[in-house]
Amino acid sequence: MAIGKSVKRIDAVAKVTGRARYTDDFFMPGILLAKYLRSTIAHGRVTKIDTRRAQRLPGVERVFTYKDIPQNKFATAGHPYSLEPEHKDVEDRLLLTRHVRYWGDEIAVVVAENNIVLQEALQLIDVSYEEYEPLVTPEASLTEGAREIHAGSNNIIGESQYAVGENIEKALASADVVLEGRYRTQMCQHCHIENHIAYAYMDDLEHIVVVSSTQIPHIARRIIGEALGLPWGRIRVIKPYIGGGFGAKQDVILEPMVAFLTLKLGGRPVKMDLSREECMIGTRVRHPFDVKMRTGVNKDGTLVALDIDALSNTGAYASHGHSVAGAAGAKSRALYPRAAIKYHARTVYTNIPAAGAMRAYGAPQIMYAVDCIIEEAAQRIGMDPVEFRLKNVARLGDFDPLTGKRFESCGLIECLQRGKALIGWDEKRAARPKKQTGPVRRGLGVACFSYASGTYPVCMEISGARIILNQDGSIHVQVGATEIGQGLDTIVAQMAAETLGVPFDRVHVVSTQDTDVAPFDTGAYASRQAYVASNAVFRAARELKAKILEHAGRVTGILGGELDISNGNIVHGNNPANNVVSLREVALDAYYDKDRGGQLTAEISYKTRTNAPTFGCTFVDLEVDVPLCKVNIKEIFNIHDSGVILHPVMAKGQVHGGVAMGIAAGLYEEMLIDTQTGYIYNNNFLDYKIPTTVDVPDIGCEFVETFEPTSGYGNKALGEPPIVSPPPAIRNAIWDATGVQINELPMTPHTLYKHFKKAGLL
């Protein structure tokens, strides 16, 4: 049995030895390089662009400007195509633009033999602009009379709301206590190790091949087709190993451009490889949110109402746009399903880099606000914050109040209890002085989250698997789900091994998705892959196993129904020790007997129509050095109900990475923008502060295992959730330590100084 075992990760050796090939490790003779000319203003219009000097530079192949590109607008968000017009992504992009919408916008592209020529050529292009006032905040872009960033939008890309439970005003009126708050989150960037990179070429006059570091090859195929106005079947996207994405590669960034360039350049290979500086501003960022909250609680600790009003800043282009705010709002329902909740959100255009999908897709923003005010509510009624949460969070038997779907698994209560014990919540609180006064003060914090396993019912959920019995009795698994560093290939091999009854090390996985042949799956996002893929892999493996046993029956003369597969051998079902014949012998017979058999394969394309919520919490114990305005985390625990844990070591890895990213969001990272010009000050790793291993404490991680019946192996989401609850838990602990509520992220020394000063601590 392979599920639940920390088997050797399939790509571990390949990656640590440097043998694994990423997009930039491939090379084609005669490959050309391309680079964008980016605007040097944040808002305006190109009045003149002269590329003649660049075009004449030896080594320059071609220069294209906004004048040379197809005029069909397209959407870049990595969502499944939607059959519902109201769910279509906003199509507001061209391959290049004349209307500049952020500092670094793409107005031309140079194709040249090498990078030196490219850089020189970019400097030889003369551009004149008509400049407009940059609108870098929602307030500015929503000012009456503000210039429209996209014509006809009124600078609002989307607005939505839902309400569950009692009428929110009535509920608030009925509550013993009502609180209000306002919470802001920052713009930050994914900072995946491998920058965006893609190249394209044509082997004939019809088909364009794009090799890209993408989370979503099948979606990229469609969007390239849409952007170029070509039938999608003529586009082929190949995804090699990729060095992280975190959602920034759930957008189609470079792929349509390299496809366009090879099409224009006689099929020659053309590569674009963004620098870190370009990646930080020119791909996607996390939507900054400004969330106004009201909550009502009763003195007995009942959470009565949550009124959430979010303003999301999507920046210069739609990308995932309002979907992020929309999806984020749903998460609090599953966390506090018995409260009356009203959620309203608006997403606005501004002249900052385009925001898109980023790990947990708006949940960190909304959950931060929710768990800040939840904490305030608990404090206000004088209830232990953990007890308050235990009383109000989701339990087995609850259901989503909007969809009416029952939670089939829910271990959040146990997560809270486990975390409380691990951090020594009661003991530490009992042991410390009532009021802390010294320069270094200690605080405890807690925060919860729920998250979803995929996007249904908002989006369609699909996964595909094809499994082959090889000639030698080993197994090849081909899935549409994409390995993006999260370990999906290993998980898929475990699933196939488990259901087929073969040893894990006899299962090979086709890691590369090639859209011409890979089963269809929309890709790695929404913490969906292991969940939706499990349903396809399980069914395909079950079908292949039945075919194998049927053939084994022919080989052995024993009825297939009496046979089973164990450890790679065909055994009598009632006596697994009794090997009847090896899988290799059955395979050889199936392939090579002249009259019977054939290659045994099974393929399943499966639509998952559930979206199991996953739950968890963070407990943190930290010190605040008040004079230095510095936070020092002493202990931090993330406890997750992610259903069955398929691979404990990799699951811990996900949590470690997610918590580190959560700490980064809580204490470190922010893209700093000049509000006058829209210029980003810190588009690089010298100035944009990511915590290193020195800054990140040891991370405690535990799982409360439940069994989620809607997935193939009882598992549910784990990819994104670990990032969600650390920031509010840290915020609550700082409050606990200092008595100061910090209602904005990140809580850097600068931020703390401002608030400590205001609170009179300094």
Place this chain on the structure above:
Amino acid sequence: MAIGKSVKRIDAVAKVTGRARYTDDFFMPGILLAKYLRSTIAHGRVTKIDTRRAQRLPGVERVFTYKDIPQNKFATAGHPYSLEPEHKDVEDRLLLTRHVRYWGDEIAVVVAENNIVLQEALQLIDVSYEEYEPLVTPEASLTEGAREIHAGSNNIIGESQYAVGENIEKALASADVVLEGRYRTQMCQHCHIENHIAYAYMDDLEHIVVVSSTQIPHIARRIIGEALGLPWGRIRVIKPYIGGGFGAKQDVILEPMVAFLTLKLGGRPVKMDLSREECMIGTRVRHPFDVKMRTGVNKDGTLVALDIDALSNTGAYASHGHSVAGAAGAKSRALYPRAAIKYHARTVYTNIPAAGAMRAYGAPQIMYAVDCIIEEAAQRIGMDPVEFRLKNVARLGDFDPLTGKRFESCGLIECLQRGKALIGWDEKRAARPKKQTGPVRRGLGVACFSYASGTYPVCMEISGARIILNQDGSIHVQVGATEIGQGLDTIVAQMAAETLGVPFDRVHVVSTQDTDVAPFDTGAYASRQAYVASNAVFRAARELKAKILEHAGRVTGILGGELDISNGNIVHGNNPANNVVSLREVALDAYYDKDRGGQLTAEISYKTRTNAPTFGCTFVDLEVDVPLCKVNIKEIFNIHDSGVILHPVMAKGQVHGGVAMGIAAGLYEEMLIDTQTGYIYNNNFLDYKIPTTVDVPDIGCEFVETFEPTSGYGNKALGEPPIVSPPPAIRNAIWDATGVQINELPMTPHTLYKHFKKAGLL
């Protein structure tokens, strides 16, 4: 409807524009090159090999000799693995050898950074030999006491016989006339444009990827595993476009070596690219045959008996070995099914280059002998040669006298009648003088053939197809059958278009076979691909169509059974003009409806258990310039019953190429060997004479279309057969012109001079 139409060949533009990528068009950073050190004797044993100087040369990565290689012997023939021990190919190869068996045998391999270093390093290796007498003819190697080329073989690799009809001696005794003859064919080489080339690399520690110009990727995968002693599932073979094979790439030549080298060199890419000189001697050649014939005929023109005794020279290593002589013998059965036939063949080892599969696999050798003696029989009884053949060749209603299988289609009589009319047989014979005396004399000749569509029942026949409905309603077809220049991809697209009811240009074919994901098929050989693939493609397309119509039923609310697909649209079955919905709309619904559908695909692995004989004949009208000993073909026609002609233009192309190759075999090509030393004089295109377009006459080509019910679209073999009958037809015409029987190939001026001199013409 796409079948029978000369649609635009799928890869035409890619190939003529140079966009199509062949193995050498790929490049990997850091790729190493490797080259064999070849023996400078034809028979002997290495007594000392010193590689130290080569190893020290800067730029040399490693030198391996026969001392460094795995000791498991393997077979190289591109046959399916056989479950019957008696049908297993002879395993007589190691990756490198100490025992030298032909001039050019592979005793070491150098790996270096570039070709200049490689060449220099090869010269720095010191080798001493113990030399044995080269046994270059079957007579020499069969001499009592001759040294064994392979221990224990007695220099005989195989021997077999069959007999059908009456006892051969009784039949001969009963015949009115008995004739004897002896016919010899030469050693020649395939001369595919693209030489053998392969490279290998590893992306991890487990899997070896081999990219190769091969006809048989799935077989190569197995043989590499066997040669290296690795599980086959760890080997992945990728076949890009290939520049011809003609059977020389139905052998595993370079693949195990490049796999071995990358395995030994830390997974670094290693490429071997044979020169033309190496390709001519170090890959495979056509088996020279020495055939003794007896035949018995009655004066009424009845062919009573054929006694065939063939001696086949396989050269230094087994490769396809005796299979060629075995398979070749079967062909005369289907051609003259009502005669008593005894066939006996032996295949012997000698110290000449290894013979393997070459277009028509022994049939040109045996059919040459058969149609020479058939001609003599007709002449002896004073019967028109065409009439004699019309009386004796296969007709509908005949059956294979050995297997008892009825011929389901047979148009040979019509082929003969058509050819006779085309060439003006009767008119020309009537018009010319009874006896020709001048220097330039005119002759007419005819010869017939039958051939098989695949290898069943000797070998297992399998083909696989997977067909995908794309998001945009277009189709992707993935087959295991390999495009090797013959046009298979186009044919497969036609088949899928035909059965699915979509326009040809909306069908995309995955041309590259990647054994990790390509459906299983043993490859391009035995004129099998279109025949066996038709059975898989037809069934897969039918299954996919049913799935599409079922889903269209859900979309439209009309019962699936009432719907059909026509020209890419869903139509009412009873009114094809009534488009209900487009295939694109059905596809979008199947992919993207949240609740129903999924990716629609169908995959079939099908074993064909028939082997439809194909038939045809050549008519030739030529001039012999007696003093110059030169043959000048005036007219030549090949007429084929190849079942339904799927693509008339490509079918003609096959015939044109095959007839040109047949003319080459008849009049030009021969590898010349020094019988003392075993040295090949003409291992290059300066000295080895291939006819050019200037030498090849216009070729007439006609088809007698029949319908073969055992194939998906009525088609049967056409790839190899066109090569078979031109040489005997030319020989018979030379005889007709000059009265001289030339019973050896090729009939070059040298040969003609010898025979004309002997006959007193000169």
